[in-house]
Amino acid sequence: MDAQIALMLAQDGFVTGAIYALMALALVLVFSVTRVIFIPQGEFVTYAALSMAAIQAGGVPSAIWLLLGLAVITLVVEGWRHWRGAHVDWRSTAVWAVAFPAVAAVLALAVKPTAAWAQTLLALLLIVPMGPLLYRLVFRPLAHASVLMLLIVSVALHWVMVGLGLYFFGAEGARTASMWDARWNVGGLPVSGQSLVVIGAAVVLLAAMYVFFERSIIGKALRATAINRVGARLMGIPTDLSGDICFALAALIGAVCGLLIAPITTIYYDTGFLIGLKGFVAAIVGGLLSYPMSVLGALLVGQLESFSSFWASAFKEVIVFTLIIPVLWWRSLKTRHVEDEE
Template sequence: MDLQIALLLGQDGLVNGAIYGLMALALVLVFSVTRVIFIPQGEFVAFGALSLAMMQTGRVPGTLWLLCGLAAAVLVVEGLRTARGVAVNWFATLGWCVALPGLVAAVVLLWKPQSLWAQSLAALLLITPLGPLLYRLVYRPLAGATTLMLLIVSVALHLVLVGAGLLFFGAEGSRTPAFSDAQFQIGDMTISGQFLVVLGVTALLVLVLFIFFERSMVGKALRAVAINRVGARLMGVPTDLSGDVSFALAALIGGVSGLLIGPITTVYYDTGFLIGLKGFVAAIVSGLASYPIALAGAVLVGQLESFSSFWASAYKEVLVFTLIIPVLWWRSRNSRHVEDEE
């Protein structure tokens, strides 16, 4: 291996690490707020890229019908809760179940965006509400369940969404146009504009999330729920709405990730699972608790995958997932066990 090949592999590793970093951030966010290890996070990636690809061909994305179906189901569930005397925040419910799906339907069916940027915005509007709707329909009724039970439910939901992806998008993969076709020559290395777009959007999104959690009242409320859910509830923080917001952010991050990788690799209906799983490895490096360590772990995973593809391409997935073993061993030796009920 010479220097030029090492630089190319390092560039690929940075791109992969940026995407895995976004996945890790979303997983840490959801777990810290709701205790859910959100296995289907990668499905948002695939749905985002494939929805954009369908709009590029002039077709209506199947995820629009998924969104409308989930919204109708959540409305029925909330109506049943109201009939049983349970207090329901109908303002938020109508926002997630009526206002946003109606806006998305109007954008996709009536406006029919033509430019790449407008279609990307429509894809994000389409994917983002899926997060809180899935939370309300699947996870909120199990708020008191153990972490293991929530993990089992996440696996089942992943299988359902993969099947839905096959139904909506078919078995053939798709690619989307690059956001930048520029090429920059630095010495013997060529840097593509899409590479800079991926790094730039990732850095911007991380900065926005940092400001959101540090400066905004909603972000501080989410941090309070992550630190002490019972204490936050006693201080008046609506923990159910915090779950909505965390899942909405996770869906938005997944949609952005899908738009970023669509021009780089062919995306299939089940592509998101492997991407989400590598993001999960990065999140485990952080102990599902630290955002900076999760980003560092994602860069490590991306570089390990890139260089493994050169030295031992047949075993690159094995080497990446083997990374989780020493991390878990070290954490088991240095962490104090806390019972789930505590």
């Protein structure tokens, strides 16, 4: 290996590490607020990428039917809860189950946008509402369940979403048009505009999330819910809506990741699983608590995967996932065991 190859591998590691950093951010956010280890995070990546490919091809993205189905089921469930005497926030329900799906349906079925920014907006409108709808249907009824139970349900939901992805999008892979076709040669190192778009978008999104959690009232409410859910409820913070918001942010981050990587690699209906799992490895490095450590873990995973693909491409996945063993061992020595009931 010479210096030029090493620089190329490092560049690829930073690009993939940026994606894993966003995935780790979403996983830490969801877990800290709702205690859910959200295994299907990668499916948002897949759905967004394949939806964008269908939009660019001039067709109707199949995700619209999935979104409308989730919206109808959510409205039925919320109506049943209201009939049973439970409190239902109809304003937020109208936003996630009526307004967003209606706008997405109009754009997908009637307008069929051709401008790049409008196509991106439509892809986001198709995917982002799925987060809160899935939370309301699957995880909110289990809000007081153990972490193990939530993990089992999360794994089950992952396989359901993979099956739905196969049904709605088919087994064929797809790519999207590059967001920036420029290419440069810097000291013998080829640099593509799409790689810069991925890294730049990841940095902007990470910075935006930092400002959101540090400066905004909603972000501070989410942090308070993550630290002490009961205390946040006593202070008047609607903790049920916190789940909606964090799942919406997770879906947004996953959708953005899908739009960023679709021009780089072919995306299949089950591609998101490995992407989400590597983001999970990065989140484990941060203890599922620390955003900065999760980002550093994601960059480590990206570099490890890139150089492993050169030295031992057949075992690169094994090498990446083996990283989780020493991390868990180290954390088991440094942390005190706490029962879930505590």
